Structure formats: C-alpha cells, structure tokens
Amino acid sequence: MPDLNKHQVAIIDYGMGNLFNVQRACASVGLRSVITADKDIILQAGGVILPGVGAFGDAMNNLKKMDLVGAIKDRIGLSKPFLGICLGMQLLLTESEEFGGHKGLDVIKGRVIKFNSIDKAGRKIKVPQVGWNRVFFNKIHPAFQGAPILQNIPDGEYMYFVHSYYAVLDDTSFVLTKTNYEDTEYCSALLKDSICATQFHPEKSGLKGLRVFKNWAQIVSAHSELMKK
Amino acid sequence: MAKNIRIIPRLDIKGPNLVKGIHLEGLRVLGKPEDFARFYYEHGADELIYIDVVASLYNRNSLHNIINKTAQEIFIPLTVGGGLRTIEDIRSVLRAGADKVSLNTAAIKNPNFIYEASRIFGSSTIVITIEVIRQADGKYLAYIDNGREYTGVEVLAWAKRAEELGAGEILLTSVDRDGTGSGYDLELIKTVSDSVAIPVIASGGPGKLEDVKDAIIQGGADAVAIASMLHYHVIKEAEFDSGLFSEGNVEFLKSGRVFTNFKSEPLPLIKKYLIDEGVQCRLYNEQDTYAGPK
Numbered sequence: 001m002p003d004l005n006k007h008q009v010a011i012i013d014y015g016m017g018n019l020f021n022v023q024r025a026c027a028s029v030g031l032r033s034v035i036t037a038d039k040d041i042i043l044q045a046g047g048v049i050l051p052g053v054g055a056f057g058d059a060m061n062n063l064k065k066m067d068l069v070g071a072i073k074d075r076i077g078l079s080k081p082f083l084g085i086c087l088g089m090q091l092l093l094t095e096s097e098e099f100g101g102h103k104g105l106d107v108i109k110g111r112v113i114k115f116n117s118i119d120k121a122g123r124k125i126k127v128p129q130v131g132w133n134r135v136f137f138n139k140i141h142p143a144f145q146g147a148p149i150l151q152n153i154p155d156g157e158y159m160y161f162v163h164s165y166y167a168v169l170d171d172t173s174f175v176l177t178k179t180n181y182e183d184t185e186y187c188s189a190l191l192k193d194s195i196c197a198t199q200f201h202p203e204k205s206g207l208k209g210l211r212v213f214k215n216w217a218q219i220v221s222a223h224s225e226l227m228k229k
Numbered sequence: 230m231a232k233n234i235r236i237i238p239r240l241d242i243k244g245p246n247l248v249k250g251i252h253l254e255g256l257r258v259l260g261k262p263e264d265f266a267r268f269y270y271e272h273g274a275d276e277l278i279y280i281d282v283v284a285s286l287y288n289r290n291s292l293h294n295i296i297n298k299t300a301q302e303i304f305i306p307l308t309v310g311g312g313l314r315t316i317e318d319i320r321s322v323l324r325a326g327a328d329k330v331s332l333n334t335a336a337i338k339n340p341n342f343i344y345e346a347s348r349i350f351g352s353s354t355i356v357i358t359i360e361v362i363r364q365a366d367g368k369y370l371a372y373i374d375n376g377r378e379y380t381g382v383e384v385l386a387w388a389k390r391a392e393e394l395g396a397g398e399i400l401l402t403s404v405d406r407d408g409t410g411s412g413y414d415l416e417l418i419k420t421v422s423d424s425v426a427i428p429v430i431a432s433g434g435p436g437k438l439e440d441v442k443d444a445i446i447q448g449g450a451d452a453v454a455i456a457s458m459l460h461y462h463v464i465k466e467a468e469f470d471s472g473l474f475s476e477g478n479v480e481f482l483k484s485g486r487v488f489t490n491f492k493s494e495p496l497p498l499i500k501k502y503l504i505d506e507g508v509q510c511r512l513y514n515e516q517d518t519y520a521g522p523k
Contacts, residue, residue, distance in 0.1 A: 018354060020300075021304075024304075054353075131233050131428075182232060206305050
C-alpha cells in the first residue's frame with residue numbers, strides 16, 4: 001500500500017512535460033507530493049494534480065495507453081481536491097479542436113479552441129501566448145469572490161501563461177477567472193465542486209503563484225481533516 | 230489590448246561564476262549567478278535565462294548545481310542553455326530545475342533534434358538560440374559554439390525552419406552587439422519577428438533604456454533579454470556589500486571599467502520607463518501575505 005502520510009499529494013505522471021517544478025512548488029508550501037502513475041495512489045491521495053504541457057491528442061493517447069482515464073474520472077467522482085494545470089485543465093473538457101479534434105475526459109462540458117492568428121485589424125497575433133497576463137475574478141458569480149483558492153490573490157493579479165488553445169465552458173458559472181489575450185477574453189481558471197483548474201502555471205508565477213498552491217494546500221488538509229471525523 | 234512584454238535578465242555562466250564578455254568573448258567574472266538570480270526574482274524579473282557559455286567545450290556539473298540552487302528559491306520560468314546535445318541532457322537540466330532549454334549547436338547540426346525534443350517535452354519547453362553575425366554584404370548568418378564557429382546557415386530561413394520543427398520560442402542574439410552597449414540590432418529583430426508566429430526574445434546590445442524600448446516598439450520583440458545594464462546596477466548600487474552577494478572582485482567591478490558603455494538600471498525602473506513609453510509589461514507588486522519558502 002502506498003504510504004499516504006508520506007505522499008499527501010499525487011502529481012500524475014503521464015509523460016507530458018516537466019513535473020519537477022510542480023513538485024518543488026508543492027514542497028515550498030509544505031505539501032508532500034509524489035510524481036506517480038499508480039492508480040491506487042491517485043485514488044487515495046489527499047489531493048491530486050494533473051499538470052502537463054504539450055499536445056492535447058498526445059496527452060489523451062498517453063492517458064489511455066497508461067490506463068489512467070478511468071482512474072482520473074473515478075478520482076474526480078470521489079469529490080476530493082483536484083487541481084488541473086495548463087494542459088491538465090484543458091483535458092478536463094469534452095473535446096479539443098487541436099489537430100483535427102480529440103475527445104477529452106469530459107468531466108467539464110465544453111471545448112478547447114485555438115487563439116486566432118490574426119486580429120480584427122488584420123495584424124498577426126503571436127500564438128502561443130507566452131508570458132504574464134492578468135487574471136480577473138468572474139464577477140458575475142459573487143460566490144467565487146470568497147473562493148478559498150483565490151484567498152489573498154488580488155483581482156487582476158499577473159500569472160504566467162504558455163498556451164495556444166483555451167477552454168470554452170458550456171456552463172459559464174464554472175468560470176472562476178477571466179483573462180484577455182489580444183482581444184480574446186477567455187476562461188483562465190475554473191472551479192466546479194472539488195475541481196479547480198488553471199490555464200496559467202502557478203508554479204512559475206512567483207509568490208502569487210505559490211499563494212495559489214498555499215491555498216490549495218489548505219483545501220487539501222481541510223478536506224483530509226474532514227475525512228478523519 | 231496589447232500583450233505584456235517580458236523583461237528577462239540574461240546570466241552568462243562559466244563554471245560556478247556569472248560572467249560577461251564582449252561579443253561572447255573576453256569574459257569577466259561578476260559573482261555568483263544564484264545571487265544575481267535571486268535579486269532579479271525579488272525585483273520583478275519576468276523570467277531568467279542561464280547560458281553556460283563554455284559548456285560546449287567542457288563539462289557542466291557545476292551548472293546543474295547552480296540550477297538546483299536557483300530552482301529551490303525562485304518560481305519564475307528559468308531557461309537554461311549551453312552545450313545541450315541529447316534528449317538525456319535536456320531531461321537532466323529540467324530535472325535539476327529548469328523550465329525550458331535553449332538549443333543552438335546541436336539543433337543546427339541536426340535540425341530533427343528540435344522535432345524530437347519538442348515532441349517529448351512540449352514545444353513550450355524548447356527555445357532555439359540563434360547566434361547571429363552580420364556579414365560584410367549585410368547577410369545575417371547563424372553561428373554555433375557561442376559565435377565561434379561559422380555554419381553558413383541563413384538566419385531567417387533557419388528561424389522559420391526551427392518554428393516548423395516545433396520550437397516554442399527564439400532567443401535571437403546578435404553576437405556583433407553582445408556586450409557592446411551599442412543597442413540591439415533592430416533590423417535583425419524586425420526581420421525575424423515579422424516572419425515567425427512564435428515569440429522572439431531580443432538579445433545582445435542594450436546599453437540604455439531607449440535601446441530596450443526600441444527593440445520592442447521598432448523591432449517588434451516579444452521579450453527582451455538584458456545583461457550588463459542590470460548586472461552593473463547590482464554591482465554598483467545594490468546591496469552588493471550587504472552579505473547578500475558572495476565575494477567577488479568588487480572594487481574593480483565597481484570602478485565601472487567593465488561597463489564603459491552601459492548605464493546601470495534597476496529592473497523596476499526599466500519597467501516603469503517602458504510603461505511610461507506605452508509598452509505594456511507586468512507590474513510587480515512586492516506586497517504579499519505569503520512570504521514564500523523560508
């Protein structure tokens with residue numbers, strides 16, 4: 001049996017990108033984590049992080065090949081803390097238009113689409129977006145104002161993004177924050193029950209990014225305490 | 230709404246030391262890279278670039294130590310380049326704490342390396358460094374081994390090819406301008422930036438604030454790498470004597486003889502200047518209730 005006291009958080013390793021810095025960010029806020037593809041650990045850990053950079057299709061193929069699709073869906077079904085980062089957010093959606101279209105995990109209804117390559121004035125837009133951009137709270141949903149994951153994050157804070165595609169949710173009430181890149185306003189973080197996901201990289205976003213991890217760490221320990229009772 | 234331009238301190242590294250040369254040669258030791266990195270992180274750097282300037286020639290264990298120390302305390306993107314030849318080299322640098330790698334020599338010798346590396350690590354992890362020397366006839370050619378070795382490869386064609394093969398960004402370094410303080414090569418930046426969809430980081434030459442603005446507004450750079458202007462500020466005015474920085478030949482460096490053609494500028498002031506000039510960039514707010522790792 002995996003030692004859950006040792007590994008509070010499972011960072012899912014499915015061969016997509018650099019997971020070490022997600023682990024370092026966890027360590028810096030006192031979260032003990034393990035980089036793993038072990039289904040038992042994924043199901044039982046106090047918190048699960050689905051990170052990832054790269055192509056949507058490759059990512060889904062890897063998850064299928066490693067037989068992790070069911071484990072991730074089962075895990076989410078348990079309503080325990082789950083954090084998706086970047087591609088790990090996009091994979092939660094129904095489908096992506098990347099390279100001819102791919103089905104996603106379909107945990108959140110919606111699509112992943114590409115930034116336009118030209119703006120309204122016919123000027124070329126750099127895609128991917130690489131760099132810092134501002135994250136604004138979705139004010140239509142006042143319940144999100146006090147969302148624990150955003151504690152001590154100022155409205156309009158800068159976070160670090162690297163992406164060519166963005167998520168369009170069918171039910172916009174799950175939109176936690178919005179960001180504008182070259183006149184496209186999109187969902188830069190979502191929140192649905194125990195699922196939180198960010199298009200930006202909190203592990204690369206300085207102290208404010210670490211604050212997101214700190215908040216999530218508190219969510220994970222609060223949930224674990226609750227389970228003990 | 231325009232995008233935010235990134236300001237990226239570039240740290241050239243030789244062995245355990247931060248160095249700075251002219252035309253990537255004639256290196257002076259400035260101090261410990263991890264000290265400068267921490268200082269820039271705390272003063273609003275958007276990313277950091279480490280280039281091991283002699284790694285193509287010697288081994289690089291000390292680089293891994295520096296990356297490791299850096300990654301424990303800074304949480305902004307760190308790009309590491311210099312002498313990375315294999316997928317395993319890339320993996321070990323990422324494992325040590327880099328977020329992205331920059332490739333030059335190995336990519337020019339085997340362009341397919343870009344494709345392979347970007348499939349494995351994602352395009353966003355793969356930065357292609359192009360070291361450029363302008364020829365007498367005005368042609369821009371790419372060089373390898375830190376501007377030492379001629380390849381005959383034409384820069385614009387190479388930039389487009391690198392993009393097709395999966396590169397996520399281009400670090401465009403003018404070897405002619407590097408360490409001179411005479412300003413970025415604006416024509417070079419504009420030519421490449423206009424022709425590729427991926428971000429271009431301008432590098433080599435800034436000696437004063439106007440140079441940085443010109444690279445962005447005239448050159449169309451998506452990000453700017455700055456070295457001497459920032460390093461000089463740290464040495465001249467920052468708390469270099471406070472124990473925050475390791476020992477170095479401080480008196481000699483403070484005399485400014487290494488930096489004859491540079492104005493020393495702190496990072497927050499560069500950003501403030503750019504914002505006043507209409508450039509959009511990330512304002513850094515030091516206030517935070519969470520102080521970060523101890």
